Amino acid sequence: MIASAVRICAVLALLSGCTSSDEAPPNGAAGADAAGGDLGGGGISSSDLPGQPLPGTQEDLEVSVGDRVLFDYDSSVLDPVATQTLDRQAAWLKQYPDVIVTIEGHTDERGTREYNLALGDRRASAVKNYLLALGVSGDRLLTISYGEERPAEAAHDDAAWAQNRRAVTVVSTTG
Numbered sequence: 366m367i368a369s370a371v372r373i374c375a376v377l378a379l380l381s382g383c384t385s386s387d388e389a390p391p392n393g394a395a396g397a398d399a400a401g402g403d404l405g406g407g408g409i410s411s412s413d414l415p416g417q418p419l420p421g422t423q424e425d426l427e428v429s430v431g432d433r434v435l436f437d438y439d440s441s442v443l444d445p446v447a448t449q450t451l452d453r454q455a456a457w458l459k460q461y462p463d464v465i466v467t468i469e470g471h472t473d474e475r476g477t478r479e480y481n482l483a484l485g486d487r488r489a490s491a492v493k494n495y496l497l498a499l500g501v502s503g504d505r506l507l508t509i510s511y512g513e514e515r516p517a518e519a520a521h522d523d524a525a526w527a528q529n530r531r532a533v534t535v536v537s538t539t540g
Contacts, residue, residue, distance in 0.1 A: 430450065432534050433534070434447035434531065465506075470486055470487070470489030470508065470509070470512075471511050471533065474529070488530075489508035507537060
């Protein structure tokens with residue numbers, strides 16, 4: 366878990382120092398040394414690297430910071446793992462000020478349709494309110510609840526239900 370967080374921080378640090386340019390980095394460097402450190406060469410963006418997502422896209426959000434947070438059963442409370450993900454999402458959104466996102470609230474299949482729609486709405490709102498508190502503009506954050514209608518996992522067991530109790534941040538538009 367910690368190693369994963371360190372890798373994410375390293376990627377974010379590398380991406381935040383990158384700029385787009387047609388010039389090649391000095392001495393044929395690719396912008397980072399073998400240890401992943403920034404060589405300060407500039408002139409390269411993540412989209413210039415083979416297989417890397419375009420900055421500010423849904424794929425970039427998913428790969429760079431994570432696009433979803435999970436919830437406990439019958440809860441819309443953000444746990445520490447969720448807030449760490451949302452801290453990274455807020456920083457990412459600040460890096461791409463033209464991006465507008467929709468926060469989707471989801472539930473597992475247990476409960477009535479009406480209850481699950483309301484719970485999904487509370488989950489999406491909890492994420493939106495957390496991002497607002499971190500300084501992300503409210504006009505960039507839309508919410509919708511799908512309740513149980515769009516499961517991430519189709520199975521009917523605890524493991525699947527745990528993956529379905531989520532809020533997903535989806536890039537709606539970019540400027």
